[in-house]
Amino acid sequence: MTEIHPSQRVAMLADAQNLYHTAQSLYSRNIDYSALLEKGVAGRDLTRAIAYVVRADSPDEESFFEALVDIGFEPKIKEIKTFGDGSKKADWDVxxxxxxxxLANHVDTVVLCTGDGDFSRLCSHLRHEGVRVEVMAFRESTAEELIEATDTFIDLSERQETFLL
Known part of the structure; x- marks a missing residue:
């Protein structure tokens, strides 16, 4: 495992859908992506910050995408898929x-902003490759196997005043 040091190279990958829905269901509030990036990087060298978003054709989403860019995130946008039975799907797990x-060969730490337990195997793989893995998410909706697979877990619920708008 890589120890924390000031010149550490960090990549932050934020699952915007997971964060949005959790913040809304728990607190009826939005995520402060500026604080998320600042606290996640924590004075280290940011190599790349990516926010994975889904285009849902809501009125404010374009301004949200632009705000992410202004903050320092590269938004990756996926169109929502509607199936014949009316169900919809759009996730960024893969x-x-x-x-x-x-990115693992180019960074010392990957900060995953998600509570999705599907990423626990990814965490194990990255750690096996010598990459430090940190997860930032709301404990109430974070899979226990994800928490156990990381080097550090930061509970956004414990610092609502910092991470929520």
């Missing part, structure tokens, strides 16, 4: 995982 594995 895309986030591929990006994390690709």
């Amino acid at each position: 895309g986030m995982s591929l990006d994390a594995v690709t």
